[in-house]
Amino acid sequence: MNPQSAPPSPLVTVDVVLLTLIEQQLHVALCKRERDPFTGAWALPGGYVHVQDDADVISAAERILREKTKIDAPYLEQLATFAGSHRDPRGWSLSVVYFAVVSSSLIEAQQQDSLKWVPVSTIRSLPFDHAAIVQTAISRIQSKTGYSSVFMHMMPEKFTLSALQETYEALMGGAVDKRSFRRWVDSLDALKPVGSGDTPLASHRPAQYYALKPAFKTQLAVTAKSLDLK
Amino acid sequence: MNPQSAPPSPLVTVDVVLLTLIEQQLHVALCKRERDPFTGAWALPGGYVHVQDDADVISAAERILREKTKIDAPYLEQLATFAGSHRDPRGWSLSVVYFAVVSSSLIEAQQQDSLKWVPVSTIRSLPFDHAAIVQTAISRIQSKTGYSSVFMHMMPEKFTLSALQETYEALMGGAVDKRSFRRWVDSLDALKPVGSGDTPLASHRPAQYYALKPAFKTQLAVTAKSLDLK
DNA sequence: TTAATAGTGTCTGTCAGACACTATGTG
DNA sequence: CACATAGTGTCTGACAGACACTATTAA
Numbered sequence A, B: 001m002n003p004q005s006a007p008p009s010p011l012v013t014v015d016v017v018l019l020t021l022i023e024q025q026l027h028v029a030l031c032k033r034e035r036d037p038f039t040g041a042w043a044l045p046g047g048y049v050h051v052q053d054d055a056d057v058i059s060a061a062e063r064i065l066r067e068k069t070k071i072d073a074p075y076l077e078q079l080a081t082f083a084g085s086h087r088d089p090r091g092w093s094l095s096v097v098y099f100a101v102v103s104s105s106l107i108e109a110q111q112q113d114s115l116k117w118v119p120v121s122t123i124r125s126l127p128f129d130h131a132a133i134v135q136t137a138i139s140r141i142q143s144k145t146g147y148s149s150v151f152m153h154m155m156p157e158k159f160t161l162s163a164l165q166e167t168y169e170a171l172m173g174g175a176v177d178k179r180s181f182r183r184w185v186d187s188l189d190a191l192k193p194v195g196s197g198d199t200p201l202a203s204h205r206p207a208q209y210y211a212l213k214p215a216f217k218t219q220l221a222v223t224a225k226s227l228d229l230k
Numbered sequence C: 001t002t003a004a005t006a007g008t009g010t011c012t013g014t015c016a017g018a019c020a021c022t023a024t025g026t027g
Numbered sequence D: 001c002a003c004a005t006a007g008t009g010t011c012t013g014a015c016a017g018a019c020a021c022t023a024t025t026a027a
Helices: A057-069 A132-143 A149-153 A162-170 A178-186 B059-070 B130-145 B151-153 B161-172 B180-188
Strands: A011-022 A025-032 A044-049 A075-084 A094-101 A116-117 A191-194 A209-212 B011-022 B025-032 B044-047 B075-084 B093-101 B115-119 B191-194 B210-211
Touching: A011 A132, A011 A149, A011 A162, A025 A057, A025 A132, A025 B161, A044 A116, A057 A075, A057 A094, A057 B075, A075 A132, A075 A149, A075 A178, A075 B059, A094 B011, A094 B093, A094 B130, A094 B191, A116 B180, A132 A149, A132 A162, A149 A162, A162 A178, A178 B130, B011 B059, B011 B115, B011 B151, B025 B059, B025 B130, B025 B161, B044 B059, B059 B075, B059 B093, B059 B115, B075 B130, B075 B151, B093 B130, B093 B151, B130 B151, B130 B161, B151 B161, B161 B180
Parallel strands: A011 A094, B011 B093
Antiparallel strands: A011 A025, A011 A044, A025 A116, A075 A094, A191 A209, B011 B025, B011 B044, B025 B115, B075 B093, B191 B210
């Protein structure tokens, strides 16, 4: 009942579900695999933990994201750990999965052959259990969007409340009342107005621009009541 | 930038935060360590993943809980994964932590020298990062109690609504209005009335007894609005 | 009847949903 | 001016908090 010291360790990797919104559609970043199982297939950016270099798992996630996508995501949160004998042809494996949220305005500079953005709605299957992982991440981001400010990290530096609402609605898959949405955003207290900047001129009243308050730029969620979809 | 196949794997373990309520106080199960680091100290029940025997991590958690405490917890959920170089004197380690909730009526039969129940309020320090893990688990159970039926797994087989409310209040650390609490419980739709059974006779109106509906006995939470503490 | 706890009726304040209204820019 | 989108005033219904009231048992 009490084996010697350490039994054979499983494979330990870290994967990241990197999400953004492109043209009102939720997209996930996929990388072309360079190594053994599923070489050449598109899968979540991931890699081994480097016991020598990584102080902890979130550091490993940040490093892997940087290496594979050249992106520093402002929001990175542990999603869950997926492990078992069924998910990798090499045998028992364990993957600590993080999910990250980024503005699509940041990804345009990053054109790489080994990286592509895929609408989550078009994903049918992925290597390993990555399809299930993506589903879990979508549930998480939708759930958090309902009561936290996390989704605001998908916005560009400055944005209008209307644009913010469109993002919210795209993520949640439904429409919300303008008045209710603005009251709710107010209650989050996550935004500060910014001088219009380059007001995009049009034949109507221009909107106030907002940016995430510094306290929210570097991390974390705010608790608040949720909002019903129409 | 692209190392050979698999770098040295970290130590991979599974720990379980097993919670119950004893005399309105939240308690956590601790086991006396039989192995190398911190031998003899009290720590969370944990153990290595057995790559040969465990199909996945939750199976490993169930096995470890059974081995260390002889308890089959009705509710077991992944809490988070804690990993890094700082948490184990042996070096870089990774622990997938589950949290479990059990009725104190189930633990009385399990008297073991290597297992004890400690009020969480008295915990000052624990081996590894287990103190921080316990804190995380407490936050989780409190948060879930606010909107789900998970805490009902701390109740015995049959219980009254008053007893349920006392449990809720003990967990949340505050009082709630009786009427509001009952409306809220109603909305969860997790209970079914059971024939009084052995009505504990006293000099007043006896209460209706309830039990968890079968659908809730085997797992999972229900979403509902939360309740304010007075 | 009294004591003591179980359980409910119901008023009220708060807040989200609805929606129409005002505000403010350009052509 | 018209037009289009930004932003607000405000009514209303739903529902949680408060709390007093009724119900039911044994002594």
